[in-house]
Structures are given as C-alpha cells and as structure tokens.
Amino acid sequence: MKKRFFVTGTDTDAGKTYFTVGLLLAAKRAGLKAMGLKPVAAGAEMIEGAWRNQDAHQIMQANSVQLAYEQVNPVLLEAAIAPHIAAQQEQRLVTAARLEGFIKGALLLPHELALVEGAGGWRVPLNDREMLSDVARSLGYPVVLVVNMKLGCINHAVLTAESIIRDGLNLAGWVANSADSQMPCYEENLQTLKSILPAPLMGELSYAQSVEVVEQEFDNLLSNL
Structure with missing residues (x-):
C-alpha cells in the first residue's frame, strides 16, 4: 500500500528538510521504496558542477527510488527569497497546475512512501493568484506539520493546523523539532501543543544528539506513519 504525505512547517527553517531526509533514510534502512520531492525551491548554488538547491539535493541523495535532480526539484529559483518574488525577478510563471503535473509524473515510478515537501510555511504565494497550499489541496495527500519548537510556536502551529483543516485536508500528525x-x-x-492541536504527535526530534539517537527517533517516526 502506497503512503503519500505533504510535508509543511510552521515557518521557514522549521525543519521540513531535516524531517524529510531523516524519514527517507529510515525508510531506506527498513528496505522500503521511498522518494522525496521538493517541487519548488528558492536558493540555488553550485553543487557537484550543477546549479541545485541544497535541501533538494539532500532529498535526492536520501531517496531509495532513484530520481534525477530535475524530478526531485523541477522548479529551481535562483534567489533565496519568497518563491513568487524570485519567480518575478526571473520573469517566470510558477503555477499550481504545473507543479502538480511534475509531482504526479515523478510518482508514476514504483514506490511505497512518498514525501512532498513544501517551501516555507503553509501560505506561501506562487504567483498573484495561487499559493503552494493550492498544490497540496489539489493533491489531497495527508499533511504532516513540522513544528519548530521555539518561542511563538504555539500560535504558529495552531494557525497552520486551522488553515490545513479549513482547506479540507487531513492533518495526519505533527512533529516537534528542536531545530536550533x-x-x-x-x-x-509540548504538552500545550498536544492538548490544542487536532492531530497526534508523531514524534520528537531532539537537538544535537548522536547519530544513533537520531536514527532511532526517525525509525520510531516511520513506524508511526
């Protein structure tokens, strides 16, 4: 049975890529065919002789289903700024339908687990009419919310959860990530979030732990999907 999730966060640098890469590596250890996608990414740098986004490159390397970089990250924007502004600067039009097409094309490959990672938080504009949440809504996959455990996270998490549910999607669960x-x-x-958020806590990701501890946290997360 295929499991597919859309991964979002409470804000930029909440730990979406850390979660996605860690879960993909856990799936690889478990012998599962897993893939991660980051359909739009802002911020390009030269990696292994090609322009790539660092987060998308990490996801590509963690995949057990082999994908070309362009399949993992079909829309790469040069500046590390809001995607719609970066697209305007490059005179490019990024649409929800186009991103959805790229995602569904990659998902034609055999897999057991797929993670589609967003950019920034839930309400990230793609153009003057659409947001990245429109892509998630069209896909209809359950959503995993990565909560950056810092001052202000309760407000960010509750508002994001309300938006996800208002968009008609299933909030499958949330992850507490101590990013810094x-x-x-x-x-x-943590207890306040557990009592307020209308979805289960899937796991906690701790700060600056050993490789063994980190792997165990993600193995536990994988079992909770």
Whole structure:
C-alpha cells in the first residue's frame, strides 16, 4: 500500500528538510521504496558542477527510488527569497497546475512512501493568484506539520493546523523539532501543543544528539506513519 504525505512547517527553517531526509533514510534502512520531492525551491548554488538547491539535493541523495535532480526539484529559483518574488525577478510563471503535473509524473515510478515537501510555511504565494497550499489541496495527500519548537510556536502551529483543516485536508500528525536548541519550558510547551492541536504527535526530534539517537527517533517516526 502506497503512503503519500505533504510535508509543511510552521515557518521557514522549521525543519521540513531535516524531517524529510531523516524519514527517507529510515525508510531506506527498513528496505522500503521511498522518494522525496521538493517541487519548488528558492536558493540555488553550485553543487557537484550543477546549479541545485541544497535541501533538494539532500532529498535526492536520501531517496531509495532513484530520481534525477530535475524530478526531485523541477522548479529551481535562483534567489533565496519568497518563491513568487524570485519567480518575478526571473520573469517566470510558477503555477499550481504545473507543479502538480511534475509531482504526479515523478510518482508514476514504483514506490511505497512518498514525501512532498513544501517551501516555507503553509501560505506561501506562487504567483498573484495561487499559493503552494493550492498544490497540496489539489493533491489531497495527508499533511504532516513540522513544528519548530521555539518561542511563538504555539500560535504558529495552531494557525497552520486551522488553515490545513479549513482547506479540507487531513492533518495526519505533527512533529516537534528542536531545530536550533532546546527551548525554555520545552515540556510545558509540548504538552500545550498536544492538548490544542487536532492531530497526534508523531514524534520528537531532539537537538544535537548522536547519530544513533537520531536514527532511532526517525525509525520510531516511520513506524508511526
């Protein structure tokens, strides 16, 4: 049975790619055919002799289903700024329908798990009419919310969850990610989020732990999907 999820975050640098890559590597350890996609990415750099986005490159390397970079990240924008502004600067039109087509094309390959990672938070504009959330809504996949555990995360997480549900999508669960350091009163904030968010906590990702601990956290996450 195929499992497909759309991965979003409470904000930029919430840990979406960290979650996506870690889960793909856990799937690889479990012998699953898994792929991650980042259909639109802003911020290009020269990697292995080609212009690529660092996050999308990491996802490509973690995939157990072999995909070309252009399949993982079909729309690469040069500047590391909001995608719609980067697209305007390059005089390119990025549409929800075009991104959906790229995603569905890649998903024709045999797989057991697919993760489609968004850019920034939930309401990220693609152009003057559409947002990246329109792509998620068209796909209809369950959504995993990565919560950046820092001051202000409760408000960000609750508003994002409300938007996902208002868009008619299933919030499959959320992940508590300590992206930079353990926040003050972490446990109290975690318990508050558990009591407010209308979806289960799938797992916690801790800060600056050993490889063994990190792998175990993602193995546990994989079992909770």
